[in-house]
Each structure stands twice: as C-alpha cells, then as structure tokens.
Amino acid sequence: MASIISCHPYSSLFTSPLKQPIIHPKLSFSSHNNNAPIRLLQPLCCSQNPPPFQPRTKQENGLFSLKGCAISIALAVGLMTGVPALGWPGQANASNPALSDVSVLISGPPIKDPGVLLRNALPIDNKAIREVQKPLEDITDSLKIAGVKALDSVERNVRQASRTLKQGRTMIVSGLAKSKVDHGIELLNKLEAGMDELQQIVEDRNRDAVAPKQKELLNYVGGVEEDMVDGFPYEVPEEYQNMPLLKGRAAVDMKVKVKDNPNLDECIFHIVLDGYNAPVTAGNFVDLVERRFFDGMEIQRADGFVVQTGDPEGPAEGFVDPSTEKTRTIPLEIMVNGEKAPFYGATLEELGLYKAQTRLPFNAFGTMAMARDEFEDNSASSQVFWLLKESELTPSNANILDGRYAVFGYITENQDYLADLKVGDVIESIQVVSGLDNLVNPSYKIAG
Known part of the structure; x- marks a missing residue:
C-alpha cells in the first residue's frame, strides 16, 4: 500500500548513521485506516477561520555523528515534547548516509511561497x-x-x-x-x-x-x-515516452465537500501542476483527472501531517487501466537543480546525491506529491498526498521528503484550509482549468 510511515516520537535517531529510527508498531501508520485505504487529496476551501500552521515532520535514518551533534539538541527537545516523526518509503536502506551537511540545515530562510517556487522552477x-x-x-x-x-x-x-x-x-x-x-x-x-x-x-x-x-x-x-520557455526542454526516457505526459504546466480546481465542520462546507483548491519538472508524474495525474478517477472519492488520510487520497475501492491499490486490466504504475521522478532532465527510478540517496537540491522541494504548505510503497521506488499509481506542515525537525530545503518522493505541483489558492479536511470528506470533482493541451498520450481518449 502506498503510504507514509510515522515513527515513534522517542525513536533512537542518533545511535549511528547506519541505523534507521525504530518504528513503533502502535504509532506507525499502516496503509489502511480503519480498514479504509489511505489516500491523499488536495482541496480548495472557504472557511471563516483558517487553521493554524501545522506541527512538524521529522527526519530520516539517523543523523551522522559529528555533524549531527550540531542540531541534535534541538531535535531532542522536539522529540521530548512529543513532536511526531514522519518516515518515508525508501527509509530502510541501512547504508544510506543521513542528511548531507549541517550547513544545509541551517542555510538561509527557505522559500515557502508556492508561487515563488513555481516561478523559480521554470526552465x-x-x-x-x-x-x-x-x-x-x-x-x-x-x-x-x-x-x-x-x-x-x-x-x-x-x-x-x-x-x-x-x-x-x-x-x-x-x-x-x-x-x-x-x-x-x-x-x-x-x-x-x-x-x-x-x-x-x-x-x-x-x-x-x-x-x-x-x-x-x-x-x-x-x-x-x-513565454520564455521554447517547447519542451528535454526528451523523456524512451521507456516512458508512451505514457501520459504533461509537457508544460496545467492547473486544476479540486472541489471538496466537507462533513461535520460548522465553519466549512465546501472547498475549492487551485493546484498548479508542473510538467516541466515532472512530466510523467503530472501527466499521469491529469490523465486520471480526465477519467474522473477522483470524483466522488473520499479523503482517506488526514492525520495532521498529510492529506491523502487516490486508493480506489477493491483490492487494487492504484489505478487499474481497463485496456490492460493491470495497475498502471509510474517511476519515481526527481528533478535536481543544475540538471537538464529528471532522474528516474531511484531516490537521490540511492544515487549518492546527498547535497542535491530538488527543483520542486517540499517547502510549501500544500506541496503535492505521489505516495508509493515503502520499498518500491517505482510503485506510485494514483495515490497522492499534500504536505500539511513544516518542522524544525524537517526544515524546508533540507528534509527527508525531498529526493524521496515525486513532487509535481503546489496548491496556490486556499491551501491553508487543507488542515480542515477530515477522513470521509468527499472530492466532488477535480477539473482541469488550463493546460490540458500540454497533455500528450492521453490514455482516457484512447480508452474512449
């Protein structure tokens, strides 16, 4: 099941750079919540009282010793105050070094505005x-x-x-x-x-x-x-060229019906999808939107860290293409600053790119990315999530999510209302409002 795993708040994070945090069985988030599939969803809302900014995420497989000491005290304070830890798929590779350098963690103030991030991400x-x-x-x-x-x-x-x-x-x-x-x-x-x-x-x-x-x-x-972008700037690898691809940008409005909230009835979240930096991931999503795959689907996870949706009813954990009767999966797709094309099929850790900065970072409240199986980089299909909070323990520009999950867009309007969503709230519709002409190989047209 595609998921994000939560670690026990008192996990041993500093024992060794080669040891991962201990996962507490009672506090780990399984792939199902009350026997319902976990899903990530992104909404647009209208509320009288915007929610306060969220608690925080955590970091990864142990901070390496001497450099980790510079921040270990701050981390320990967070742990003892009960700040939950957030782990991620790909966390079990015991040979992985931890975060690359303390200077990354304490570098200048991160950019958190989704509009700025999107402008800076243009090629x-x-x-x-x-x-x-x-x-x-x-x-x-x-x-x-x-x-x-x-x-x-x-x-x-x-x-x-x-x-x-x-x-x-x-x-x-x-x-x-x-x-x-x-x-x-x-x-x-x-x-x-x-x-x-x-x-x-x-x-x-x-x-x-x-x-x-x-x-x-x-x-x-x-x-x-x-208007400075002249065509699509690179070739997608041959093995993915026949998949739905977003060669440019598109925007969608997601309308969510909110239950049991006196301050919020209906939300519309405006989301910008960036196919310049994640053409396969964004193309897959737009194709599913045009199939009405998400319409009527419930929010399947809303735990204070993320909002998630996309796990269909039945045994399948992703989108089953009716033309093949098989689950359609997409590769992990990460664009790095200074590169002309994304990396596919591996996390930045696995590639040894510990200091690399992703072009679409998990900096903004409402960052949108693909969920996937814990140990399978290329297992993403239809489950998507939106990050709710940023943490001193997982600071923007230097967190464990970057380089491990494929970011492909940001909520640019009403993202603050994500925190009002609960499991069981319903996505009434997701509609493409611009950029549909940038989608190539649309499987929904082939399927009729």
Missing part, C-alpha cells in the same frame, strides 16, 4: 526578468512591518523593480520564445503599467491594496517567464 535563464521578480516578491516581507511604515519599504521594492524592468526590457524581450513574443510584450506592458499603479497606491498610503496588486504583477512576471 529559463534570464537574469533580467529574475531581477524584476525578486523585489516584487520582497514586498511580502516588507508588508510584515507594522502599520503604514511598511509602505516606505514597499516603495523601495517597487522603484527597484520598475527601474530594473526599464533597464532590462531589451534583454527580457530577447529571451522570449519566438512564437510567444507578442504575448510576452503584452504582459510586459501590463506589468509596467501595473507598477505605476502600485506606486500610486503606495503614495496614497493604501496599505490594504498593496498585496492584491502585488499578486497581479507577479502573475504578469510568471506569464512572461513562461
């Missing part, structure tokens, strides 16, 4: 547009300053972005794909006009209007950056 290399993007993103931090004083900082952000756009416009336009130049220039014109409008908002001292305008401008930036 482009245009310094000019990135220099426009950054000060606009920094407005989020500027708004953390109390009162109207924040607007002075916002004004500096806007001036920097506007100046950079004017100076780098020629370079930006030269980076647009030939077939998308007109659309890219249209977005640049809207971006330039929008920054003038944001400057006026700041001068009017209208703090409440800043964030909505910032979001609009960053949407323009993201659109320009997508």
